[in-house]
Amino acid sequence: MKRIFFVEDDASLRKGLTFALQQKGYALTIAQTCAEAKARWQAGGCDLVILDVSLPDGSGFDLCRMIRQSSRVPILFLTAADEETDIIMGLDIGGDDYITKPFKLAVFLSRVNALLRRSGNFSQPDAELHSHGIDVQRLQRKVFKNQTPVELTTSEYRLLCLFMENPGQVLSPEQILGRLWDCEENFLNSNTLTVYIRRLRAKIEDDPSRPQRIVTVRGMGYKWNAGEEEK
Known part of the structure; x- marks a missing residue:
C-alpha cells in the first residue's frame, strides 16, 4: 500500500481529497499545520508528500526544505498562487x-499517480556520476567541478544528472521538461528551461x-559532451 503524507489546512478540501485518496487504496498521514507536520514527519515513512503552500503557521516551502534534508521522496505542491x-521557487527548493487551486479531482489524482509511478526511482541506491x-x-x-564543490539548486542538480546520465544524446526541451517535471506548459516551457540551463552553465x-x-x-535541443576521456 502506497503511503502519502498530506498537509492541508482547509478542512473541506482536506476531507474531500482524503476520501478520494483512500478510495484509491492509499494510506494517509495527515497534518493541518507546519508544527503538526514537523512533529509527524518521519523520513522514509511515505512514498509521496502533498503540501499546501499557505499554512496558518508557515509555508509548505519551509516544510519542503526540511524534508529535503533527509529524503528524496516526491513532493507535490497545492497552491493558490499561479505566479511563475x-x-x-517551489521546484528549485525540491x-x-x-x-x-481550484483544480479538478481527476487532474489531481493523475498527478498523484504519475509521481507514485516514479517514486521507486527516488529510493533506489544512489550512484556516482563522473564526466568531463x-x-x-x-x-x-x-557536485564537484575539478574537485571543487559546486552549489546547485535542486532543479539545477536534477538537470545536471539528467544530462550526465545521457551523455552524447540530444534531448529536446520537451523531453527534458517531461522527464524532470510534470507541470503545466504555460509556466514551465522552453523559455524557462533556457534560464535553468544558463544558470547551470x-x-x-x-x-x-x-x-x-x-x-x-x-x-x-541540448546534449552532454562527455569529453575526450570518455570517447
Whole structure:
C-alpha cells in the first residue's frame, strides 16, 4: 500500500481529497499545520508528500526544505498562487510538481499517480556520476567541478544528472521538461528551461559563453559532451 503524507489546512478540501485518496487504496498521514507536520514527519515513512503552500503557521516551502534534508521522496505542491516565480521557487527548493487551486479531482489524482509511478526511482541506491571534470555524489547530493564543490539548486542538480546520465544524446526541451517535471506548459516551457540551463552553465562551464559540457544542438535541443576521456 502506497503511503502519502498530506498537509492541508482547509478542512473541506482536506476531507474531500482524503476520501478520494483512500478510495484509491492509499494510506494517509495527515497534518493541518507546519508544527503538526514537523512533529509527524518521519523520513522514509511515505512514498509521496502533498503540501499546501499557505499554512496558518508557515509555508509548505519551509516544510519542503526540511524534508529535503533527509529524503528524496516526491513532493507535490497545492497552491493558490499561479505566479511563475512561486512555481519556479517551489521546484528549485525540491518540489517535483504543483497543482493550482481550484483544480479538478481527476487532474489531481493523475498527478498523484504519475509521481507514485516514479517514486521507486527516488529510493533506489544512489550512484556516482563522473564526466568531463564533473563529479556527482548522489548519496550525499554533492557536485564537484575539478574537485571543487559546486552549489546547485535542486532543479539545477536534477538537470545536471539528467544530462550526465545521457551523455552524447540530444534531448529536446520537451523531453527534458517531461522527464524532470510534470507541470503545466504555460509556466514551465522552453523559455524557462533556457534560464535553468544558463544558470547551470554559469556554475559548471569554464567559459559559460562558449559551453563545452552542455552543448546546444540547433533546432533540436541540448546534449552532454562527455569529453575526450570518455570517447
